[in-house]
Amino acid sequence: MRTLSLVSRRLAFVGALLLLWEALTGGLGLPAILDPIIVARPSAALQEIARYSASGLLVKDVTVTLQEATIGLLLGIGGGVVFGLLLGYLRPLAETVEPVLVAFNSLPRIALAPVLIIAFGLGIASKIFLSLFTVFFVIFFNTYLGIRSVDPELVKALRVMGGDRWDLARYVVLPSVFAWIFAALRTSVSFALSGAVVGEFVGSTSGLGYRMVISAGLLDTNRTYAILLLLMAIAVVLVEIAKRVEDRLLRWRPTAILAS
Amino acid sequence: MRISIEGVGIQFRKGVKVLDDVSLEVATGDFVALLGPSGCGKSTLLNAVAGLLDPAECAMLGRIALDGGARNGTRLGYVFQRDTLLPWRTLAENIHVGMEIHAVPVAHREQRTRELIALVGLDGFEHYYPHQVSGGMRQRVQLVRTLAYEPEAILMDEPFGALDAQNRMLLQAELLRIWERRRTTILFVTHDLAEAITLAQRVVVLSKRPGRVKRIYDIPLPSPRDPFEMRASPAFAELETRIWKDLRDEFRAVPA
Ligand SMILES: Nc1ncnc2c1ncn2[C@@H]1O[C@H](COP(=O)(O)OP(=O)(O)OP(=O)(O)O)[C@@H](O)[C@H]1O
Numbered sequence: 001m002r003t004l005s006l007v008s009r010r011l012a013f014v015g016a017l018l019l020l021w022e023a024l025t026g027g028l029g030l031p032a033i034l035d036p037i038i039v040a041r042p043s044a045a046l047q048e049i050a051r052y053s054a055s056g057l058l059v060k061d062v063t064v065t066l067q068e069a070t071i072g073l074l075l076g077i078g079g080g081v082v083f084g085l086l087l088g089y090l091r092p093l094a095e096t097v098e099p100v101l102v103a104f105n106s107l108p109r110i111a112l113a114p115v116l117i118i119a120f121g122l123g124i125a126s127k128i129f130l131s132l133f134t135v136f137f138v139i140f141f142n143t144y145l146g147i148r149s150v151d152p153e154l155v156k157a158l159r160v161m162g163g164d165r166w167d168l169a170r171y172v173v174l175p176s177v178f179a180w181i182f183a184a185l186r187t188s189v190s191f192a193l194s195g196a197v198v199g200e201f202v203g204s205t206s207g208l209g210y211r212m213v214i215s216a217g218l219l220d221t222n223r224t225y226a227i228l229l230l231l232m233a234i235a236v237v238l239v240e241i242a243k244r245v246e247d248r249l250l251r252w253r254p255t256a257i258l259a260s
Numbered sequence: 261m262r263i264s265i266e267g268v269g270i271q272f273r274k275g276v277k278v279l280d281d282v283s284l285e286v287a288t289g290d291f292v293a294l295l296g297p298s299g300c301g302k303s304t305l306l307n308a309v310a311g312l313l314d315p316a317e318c319a320m321l322g323r324i325a326l327d328g329g330a331r332n333g334t335r336l337g338y339v340f341q342r343d344t345l346l347p348w349r350t351l352a353e354n355i356h357v358g359m360e361i362h363a364v365p366v367a368h369r370e371q372r373t374r375e376l377i378a379l380v381g382l383d384g385f386e387h388y389y390p391h392q393v394s395g396g397m398r399q400r401v402q403l404v405r406t407l408a409y410e411p412e413a414i415l416m417d418e419p420f421g422a423l424d425a426q427n428r429m430l431l432q433a434e435l436l437r438i439w440e441r442r443r444t445t446i447l448f449v450t451h452d453l454a455e456a457i458t459l460a461q462r463v464v465v466l467s468k469r470p471g472r473v474k475r476i477y478d479i480p481l482p483s484p485r486d487p488f489e490m491r492a493s494p495a496f497a498e499l500e501t502r503i504w505k506d507l508r509d510e511f512r513a514v515p516a
């Protein structure tokens with residue numbers, strides 16, 4: 001397993017999956033086990049991506065969805081960090097609002113989609129809000145827990161050196177909180193994307209999620225699967241970026257060796 | 261800096277009485293070793309001196325004064341029993357922290373860090389993160405990051421406890437050299453009798469919990485001392501036998 005590079009092994013695996021899928025749906029001259037009307041053939045879905053792209057709609061839809069997810073992600077992270085720090089530092093306030101936050105957090109956040117569409121309409125605002133909410137809670141709870149789990153021994157060490165409150169924040173609290181936040185970055189990225197897409201499912205006029213429900217409604221299996229593949233590809237790229245950012249920023253951390 | 265501990269008794273809210281009527285005067289420039297069985301309250305006493313005890317967790321009787329007064333603004337160093345390097349800072353950056361807090365100019369800071377890194381033989385490891393170096397190396401960084409901002413008194417809690425015999429002696433020698441040059445007041449906790457005699461001018465034996473001062477010994481060994489040679493001297497052996505008699509009884513006794 002060591003002789004091939006990781007990338008080539010991964011590509012080979014994806015290729016094998018696609019071939020298997022192609023075979024099951026009657027490609028490669030084999031009898032179809034899955035009806036291609038219900039499950040699209042990957043070759044047909046890929047061709048559909050080309051057609052979709054040529055029509056100019058693909059770029060437009062991807063742009064809208066990414067815009068919603070990115071703005072939602074950034075606002076969600078910002079809001080989560082600010083509120084997390086605020087409540088982490090203000091214990092009495094935190095104790096007061098905790099039950100409400102827990103209640104919100106245990107709500108399936110996607111369930112907010114219809115409410116947000118009523119409030120903010122079919123445009124991108126309602127999707128940004130949905131993205132924002134899903135991300136907000138992840139980041140908020142991580143920030144909050146991050147503050148709570150600051151190592152008291154490190155705080156003591158800094159205090160003996162003569163550190164004041166600001167020094168404590170700068171040398172101990174913020175770095176350890178950031179570790180928690182960065183660790184939630186990958187999850188947040190995929191949450192932001194799901195928020196945007198689900199929002200589009202529920203009610204919108206453009207975006208990948210919108211195009212997907214429309215295609216499914218028309219029983220255009222090829223296009224539906226084409227969009228599904230696109231969403232997967234986008235998610236993989238975004239999560240990989242998040243992972244790189246995380247590895248870079250957390251390079252001080254020991255990496256657990258789970259398997260060699 | 262002078263450390264005066266007067267009639268200190270400490271009881272944790274959980275009901276454990278840790279220290280009882282401990283009085284100890286550490287004069288400016290003195291090197292005092294605190295020796296006692298595990299759990300007798302040595303770390304607790306250092307925390308009390310450093311002002312780190314949480315009043316919500318424990319009650320303290322008596323008084324602790326630094327240079328006769330409160331500890332406002334005094335420069336204190338503390339080498340903890342546990343590793344307290346900041347994991348997100350490299351070794352060099354860890355050494356910087358105290359100097360940054362005390363606003364030592366950047367150029368001077370870099371210069372000092374280089375000297376200190378060399379002092380404890382860590383050249384080439386400046387930019388490693390704590391998890392990338394050995395426990396002994398981390399312990400050495402803990403020591404020099406405290407020396408870096410030139411505290412007026414240093415509390416040390418078994419700073420060499422986790423080291424192998426060789427590194428331990430090397431660092432003891434280093435600490436002695438530094439102390440002989442600077443005469444910084446040092447209060448040093450250990451449960452290794454030979455280490456206490458090697459380093460200190462005075463050795464304080466604490467009883468088992470609740471810790472009381474059982475006896476204070478003067479260590480009239482000549483300076484400069486060499487940890488690699490001293491053990492062979494008859495004076496060292498004689499002191500060791502004498503103090504061990506006291507200590508043995510406390511080690512043997514089951515904590516109350
Ligand atoms: N925060 C705390 N709450 C309750 N009890 C505590 C607390 N900290 C310490 N103790 C108790 O105080 C006693 C003395 O602890 P301390 O750490 O001072 O011992 P020590 O002499 O340093 O021991 P060792 O040599 O093993 O480090 C122990 O019995 C411990 O259980």
Ligand SMILES: [Mg+2]
Nearest residue numbers: 302303341417
């Ligand atoms: Mg201790």
